[in-house]
Amino acid sequence: MSPLTIIGGGWAGLAAAVRATQAGFAVRLLEAAPQLGGRARRVTHDGLALDNGQHILIGAYLATLQLLKTVGVDTSTVLWRLPLQLQSLEGDGLSLPALPAPLNLLAGVCTARGWSWPDKLSLVRQATRWQAQGFACEAQLSVAQLCQGLSRKVMQQLIEPLCVSALNLPAEHASGSVFLTVLKDALWSGKGSSDMLLPKVDLGQLLPDVAHAWLRDHGAVVQTGQRVDDLGPWLEQPVLLACPAWEAAKLTQHVSPIWSNQAAKLTHTAITTVYARTAQGLSWPHPVVALPSHAQAPAQFAFDKGRLSADAAWQGVLALVVSASSGDREALTQQVMTQVRDQLGIHDASLLTTIVEKRATFACMPGLKRPTMQVAQGIWACGDYIAGPYPATLEAAVRSGNAAIEALRQ
Numbered sequence: 001m002s003p004l005t006i007i008g009g010g011w012a013g014l015a016a017a018v019r020a021t022q023a024g025f026a027v028r029l030l031e032a033a034p035q036l037g038g039r040a041r042r043v044t045h046d047g048l049a050l051d052n053g054q055h056i057l058i059g060a061y062l063a064t065l066q067l068l069k070t071v072g073v074d075t076s077t078v079l080w081r082l083p084l085q086l087q088s089l090e091g092d093g094l095s096l097p098a099l100p101a102p103l104n105l106l107a108g109v110c111t112a113r114g115w116s117w118p119d120k121l122s123l124v125r126q127a128t129r130w131q132a133q134g135f136a137c138e139a140q141l142s143v144a145q146l147c148q149g150l151s152r153k154v155m156q157q158l159i160e161p162l163c164v165s166a167l168n169l170p171a172e173h174a175s176g177s178v179f180l181t182v183l184k185d186a187l188w189s190g191k192g193s194s195d196m197l198l199p200k201v202d203l204g205q206l207l208p209d210v211a212h213a214w215l216r217d218h219g220a221v222v223q224t225g226q227r228v229d230d231l232g233p234w235l236e237q238p239v240l241l242a243c244p245a246w247e248a249a250k251l252t253q254h255v256s257p258i259w260s261n262q263a264a265k266l267t268h269t270a271i272t273t274v275y276a277r278t279a280q281g282l283s284w285p286h287p288v289v290a291l292p293s294h295a296q297a298p299a300q301f302a303f304d305k306g307r308l309s310a311d312a313a314w315q316g317v318l319a320l321v322v323s324a325s326s327g328d329r330e331a332l333t334q335q336v337m338t339q340v341r342d343q344l345g346i347h348d349a350s351l352l353t354t355i356v357e358k359r360a361t362f363a364c365m366p367g368l369k370r371p372t373m374q375v376a377q378g379i380w381a382c383g384d385y386i387a388g389p390y391p392a393t394l395e396a397a398v399r400s401g402n403a404a405i406e407a408l409r410q
């Protein structure tokens, strides 16, 4: 059996470890933290299992869904499948019916509440143009430039929320070509690809706990609390770096300065999740609602965790997500709690905790050159930041882990 050391046990490292074990490698996975999962991990607050940040998956995450299946997760019981809906509590905005693509989009656009016919036509015209161009555009275009023909309402209620949740950047700064890839795979692919998949369990239960057990049962060695500060002792065997860009940059400074420099140059944007609790019964149409977000009301989405799970501990728990967040924790928390009161009409909400992940995702800007998976002889890298079609997402991480093992096998 060929040995393989994987450094980092986030979703990329876990995907790589599972794929490598299946391919017959003797895997040793070293994770610095006490638990697996990386940025998509369980965080316990006063005995309550929450996440490092509320996550959603979509139906187009084929590699992620396959990984969950491989390690034995029954996705139909742990994920709440909901046709894409970006509607406010009042029902304004887009909601797609359960039809094959692109009929679902067409029907959703025609029935979007609060959109005039010029709004709807601007989207149909633009979408037809993108499709005719094969969902490709110049690398230097931003999402805002790409969408110049769209009405203000479509920008506010569709493009801006989609862009900030997929690329974690506002439309003026986000890569148009990566955004088009996301649109194509989510909205123009197979049935269900645009569906939102909302975890009904904490992120630890969704993958890391199950993958850990699977790896152990299949002979892989998994060591948590095992930080690697120097690659030297590990270089007698192939090494796969599955740690984030800034850590990979430090570890490769001497072995591959050019690669290291490129990884170190990536900039990052934050995501803040405010968790709150209410005793007020909620009667939202879905477990997630879009919020009318602006500078003083920064959260874009609210999740009713109690609706997602029968677990008594989650009843009344809300997760409010501020993508591309900036500013200090206290101010953000206050603004979001005001949104809970004024926009959601919840008057008794108490704060549970606020989690600010400063380097949540790399900034997926127009024309960005991302590091490749080959670092140097015998050293490979995987992770959501490695060159690929997707922005920093679970799917990008999993695909990158799989791709690194396929490359290593050759």
Ligand SMILES: Cc1cc2nc3c(=O)[nH]c(=O)nc-3n(C[C@H](O)[C@H](O)[C@H](O)COP(=O)(O)OP(=O)(O)OC[C@H]3O[C@@H](n4cnc5c(N)ncnc54)[C@H](O)[C@@H]3O)c2cc1C
Residues within 6 Å of the ligand: 007, 008, 009, 010, 011, 012, 013, 030, 031, 032, 033, 036, 037, 038, 039, 040, 052, 053, 054, 055, 056, 057, 226, 227, 228, 229, 242, 243, 244, 247, 271, 272, 273, 357, 359, 360, 361, 382, 383, 384, 385, 392, 393, 394, 395, 397
């Ligand atoms: C708040 C938040 C919300 C998000 N929401 C979504 C969402 O809704 N949908 C979506 O698809 N994506 C979302 N993402 C993005 C997604 O979580 C990431 O893209 C993905 O988890 C990245 O996985 P990774 O394995 O590439 O990196 P990481 O998760 O960063 O994993 C790297 C691992 O390496 C370990 N490590 C670091 N240094 C060392 C070292 N020296 N030695 C050993 N181990 C080391 C770390 O502890 C970590 O476990 C979100 C991210 C955040 C932070």
